[in-house]
Amino acid sequence: MGYPVNAFFTAPMTEHTPKIKRNSKRNSARMNIHTVAQLANVSIATVSRTINHNPTVNLKMAKRVWEVIRELNYLPNTQARALVSGRSRLLGLIVSEITNPFFPELIQGFEDAAVEHGYEILIGSTNYDPERMKGCIRRMVERKAEGVAVMTFGIEEPLLDQLADRHVPLVFVDVGPDRPGISLLRVDYHHGIRQGVQHLAALGHRDIAFVTGPLRLHSAHSRLAAFQRAIQECGIAVDPKWIVEGDHTMEGGIAAAEKLLAGAKLPTAVMCSNDMTAIGVLHKAYRAGLRVPDDLSIIGFDNIHITQMTIPPLTTIQMSCFDLAREAVMALRAQVEQTPAPKRDYPIETQLVVRETTGFPRGTMLQLRKEGDSAKSDPPGKSSTV
Amino acid sequence: MGYPVNAFFTAPMTEHTPKIKRNSKRNSARMNIHTVAQLANVSIATVSRTINHNPTVNLKMAKRVWEVIRELNYLPNTQARALVSGRSRLLGLIVSEITNPFFPELIQGFEDAAVEHGYEILIGSTNYDPERMKGCIRRMVERKAEGVAVMTFGIEEPLLDQLADRHVPLVFVDVGPDRPGISLLRVDYHHGIRQGVQHLAALGHRDIAFVTGPLRLHSAHSRLAAFQRAIQECGIAVDPKWIVEGDHTMEGGIAAAEKLLAGAKLPTAVMCSNDMTAIGVLHKAYRAGLRVPDDLSIIGFDNIHITQMTIPPLTTIQMSCFDLAREAVMALRAQVEQTPAPKRDYPIETQLVVRETTGFPRGTMLQLRKEGDSAKSDPPGKSSTV
DNA sequence: TCGGCTTCGGTAAACCTTTTCCCAAATATT
DNA sequence: AATATTTGGGAAAAGGTTTACCGAAGCCGA
Numbered sequence: 001m002g003y004p005v006n007a008f009f010t011a012p013m014t015e016h017t018p019k020i021k022r023n024s025k026r027n028s029a030r031m032n033i034h035t036v037a038q039l040a041n042v043s044i045a046t047v048s049r050t051i052n053h054n055p056t057v058n059l060k061m062a063k064r065v066w067e068v069i070r071e072l073n074y075l076p077n078t079q080a081r082a083l084v085s086g087r088s089r090l091l092g093l094i095v096s097e098i099t100n101p102f103f104p105e106l107i108q109g110f111e112d113a114a115v116e117h118g119y120e121i122l123i124g125s126t127n128y129d130p131e132r133m134k135g136c137i138r139r140m141v142e143r144k145a146e147g148v149a150v151m152t153f154g155i156e157e158p159l160l161d162q163l164a165d166r167h168v169p170l171v172f173v174d175v176g177p178d179r180p181g182i183s184l185l186r187v188d189y190h191h192g193i194r195q196g197v198q199h200l201a202a203l204g205h206r207d208i209a210f211v212t213g214p215l216r217l218h219s220a221h222s223r224l225a226a227f228q229r230a231i232q233e234c235g236i237a238v239d240p241k242w243i244v245e246g247d248h249t250m251e252g253g254i255a256a257a258e259k260l261l262a263g264a265k266l267p268t269a270v271m272c273s274n275d276m277t278a279i280g281v282l283h284k285a286y287r288a289g290l291r292v293p294d295d296l297s298i299i300g301f302d303n304i305h306i307t308q309m310t311i312p313p314l315t316t317i318q319m320s321c322f323d324l325a326r327e328a329v330m331a332l333r334a335q336v337e338q339t340p341a342p343k344r345d346y347p348i349e350t351q352l353v354v355r356e357t358t359g360f361p362r363g364t365m366l367q368l369r370k371e372g373d374s375a376k377s378d379p380p381g382k383s384s385t386v
Numbered sequence: 387m388g389y390p391v392n393a394f395f396t397a398p399m400t401e402h403t404p405k406i407k408r409n410s411k412r413n414s415a416r417m418n419i420h421t422v423a424q425l426a427n428v429s430i431a432t433v434s435r436t437i438n439h440n441p442t443v444n445l446k447m448a449k450r451v452w453e454v455i456r457e458l459n460y461l462p463n464t465q466a467r468a469l470v471s472g473r474s475r476l477l478g479l480i481v482s483e484i485t486n487p488f489f490p491e492l493i494q495g496f497e498d499a500a501v502e503h504g505y506e507i508l509i510g511s512t513n514y515d516p517e518r519m520k521g522c523i524r525r526m527v528e529r530k531a532e533g534v535a536v537m538t539f540g541i542e543e544p545l546l547d548q549l550a551d552r553h554v555p556l557v558f559v560d561v562g563p564d565r566p567g568i569s570l571l572r573v574d575y576h577h578g579i580r581q582g583v584q585h586l587a588a589l590g591h592r593d594i595a596f597v598t599g600p601l602r603l604h605s606a607h608s609r610l611a612a613f614q615r616a617i618q619e620c621g622i623a624v625d626p627k628w629i630v631e632g633d634h635t636m637e638g639g640i641a642a643a644e645k646l647l648a649g650a651k652l653p654t655a656v657m658c659s660n661d662m663t664a665i666g667v668l669h670k671a672y673r674a675g676l677r678v679p680d681d682l683s684i685i686g687f688d689n690i691h692i693t694q695m696t697i698p699p700l701t702t703i704q705m706s707c708f709d710l711a712r713e714a715v716m717a718l719r720a721q722v723e724q725t726p727a728p729k730r731d732y733p734i735e736t737q738l739v740v741r742e743t744t745g746f747p748r749g750t751m752l753q754l755r756k757e758g759d760s761a762k763s764d765p766p767g768k769s770s771t772v
Numbered sequence: 773t774c775g776g777c778t779t780c781g782g783t784a785a786a787c788c789t790t791t792t793c794c795c796a797a798a799t800a801t802t
Numbered sequence: 803a804a805t806a807t808t809t810g811g812g813a814a815a816a817g818g819t820t821t822a823c824c825g826a827a828g829c830c831g832a
Contacts, residue, residue, distance in 0.1 A: 030819055048820060058782065073548060078528040079465040079474070080818035084787045088465070099691065108484050108511065120525060123509060125494065139506060142464045162459060245779045250695050283695045306484060309636050309669045311697045374549045429812045434790060466788035469817050517778060651830060 004277040010035050031074055059113045073379055091332055092140040092148035093121045101304045109325030126152055137162050147332035154218035169335030171328050175218045183331035189226040192317035192350025196299045198231035199352060200269045208243035209267035211256040213276050223273050224353040242267050247279045253280020261288055267362035269297035275304045275316055293359030303353050312356035319350045418461055426454040468574055477505045477718055478526040478534035484511040486662055487690045495711030501753025505655030512538055523548050533718035539605030557714050561604045569717035571732045575612035578703035582685045583616035585738060586655045591747050595628035595653035597642040597663050609659050626652050632663045639666020655683035656748035661690045661702055679745030689739055698742035705736045
């Protein structure tokens, strides 16, 4: 500091020495902005400005620089850029379980939205384990993610302090602490679930069971509450015996179905907190010799890709994970880039998709048959989507 | 220069200015190794040594430093560490499509193995698009991944030069250029596929179709070749009409099944290049009113989790993606950490898993029935694994 | 032809950490 | 008690980039 800046202009020799030193190092396969500058016969500042599309660089020179960059296949060192600019251009995404097909679809959407806006993503999978969650958060902080979307549908509050304390913008699903820098994606579970319940009620179902997600998670409660509200709206009583806790896995679905089958009276329809659970229930029904939908109607939740291919294709409630992902990125960007007034709430729609696992309950069917209306045996809405 | 502790010994006034500037910045929520050093009353070097468990730091001092680190919730800046140490501790993983359930399982395994050895992962999903592949590779280089596993089961050669030229260790599946720094994971497709073919042949199948993967991919050819060899070993002729190209998606499976169904003569069994294809075929069979396995036997490949839950559960050939992932990390580590003699070849086993989509072909079944052996109608090996 | 203005390009500091080198202090040895 | 040896810790450079600041060159009008 404080040296007369241009003193050296008149004394080239002293400056030459370090330059040579640089060259010798560079020859050993080390490529950086200096290499480019040297080959293009410009200063590193010019190279940097060219790369960052600074308009003060003259076109001819820019072209020359780009040519050298191409020729060398030069790519700037992201770490160095992030270090000096203070921007990592990294968004974090924390999910429950990467092996649940819902999440890869979400990840894909998140990545596409992020890349579109010049960000990259850092994925963390908690597997419902607080230890792993802690690790994920640590990594997000260490790598200086500029924002983190917590899509685990539930998070231990104390853990997120690590992030909140560092003023990392966060986005949650459903619920989260009300602080500045924290956005919420509010899923309107009620709309889709009510459609599902009404669909079942219209078919004549009165004995409707519900398999929840893990009740530690807030989203599981939200979905259950939406179900209970919808059921009551239809004037049906909710029998607590038919509310069974699952864990959002296929195995959990099987276990839940077993519990239901063990009861004295069977429900005629089951709604599930997610599609994987529904697939488990469907499988158990198959094993138990129940025909779907004749003996048991099943509705899932999420509308993951594979539900189109189950046998029979699953009626489910769509929650667009692309919307969810896009909104999450939007919310994060709004915080990071300080768009004037960042909304805190981003609503997400849900929507019933009728496929072929829902039909008349057995009793009704017989009744209809008796009335000579056998053509009706085709469930309504068959393959309305597929 | 100008670090707090000894600044005053030399030239207090001139050096004092930056110190104040630093502090003022630090107060505004900026935390780094200097903050820790200051609070612990040591130099930054000591803090760094403590963090890196350098044994020359005396225990008492280390304890004091760790306490401050804890109290501040300090986490070192990964970018800066990577920049100076030249080690990003990042491993890249490039997959075909994250929404194909095989890959999340692979990713999970890869991440677990990486984290176990102190690495983190960078995921790229190509969606079979060379443009995206290019982007993935660029990101891997930019972020300075220390090694990259290319699990797309096929890569455009010129693209990988970007990585090879930079001496980034690579690991491929099946096939890859024979250069130093490139390891191969050799999957023994033949073993599992032969088991599958023999299983079908033993049941009496002679008319066996095969739905390949996208033939641009080398792994598709490998699997097809393994099938053809196995078929010939069983003394069955391969009818080229029954080799149909799929694309590793469920939709591709449906399309392939449609092509097969349109033929004059139907095969009695179909082997598929992956499970998603098999699920598509299974679905098409269901739509066409064919019973599985009575009218059509189906065998998949990969043994993804969901195959346990298809209706009926899918007979498939297991390729342990955890093994694959673990071996990939091992191979990369061997290169990165210069273990004495890094093996180039890592063999991966495949294994038939018999579930319930394979049974006697229709003709045989009737024949057996005629022979009064109706008890045999249960296919052999039923749920031998589930 | 010269002075002032514009425009373009170079220099060095800053970002945060690791690591080498070196010095000082503490302990051991004669 | 004085020197040799060990140990612990501080200073500073390096790593690759961005950017503020400043100098130089070119251009125009007078």
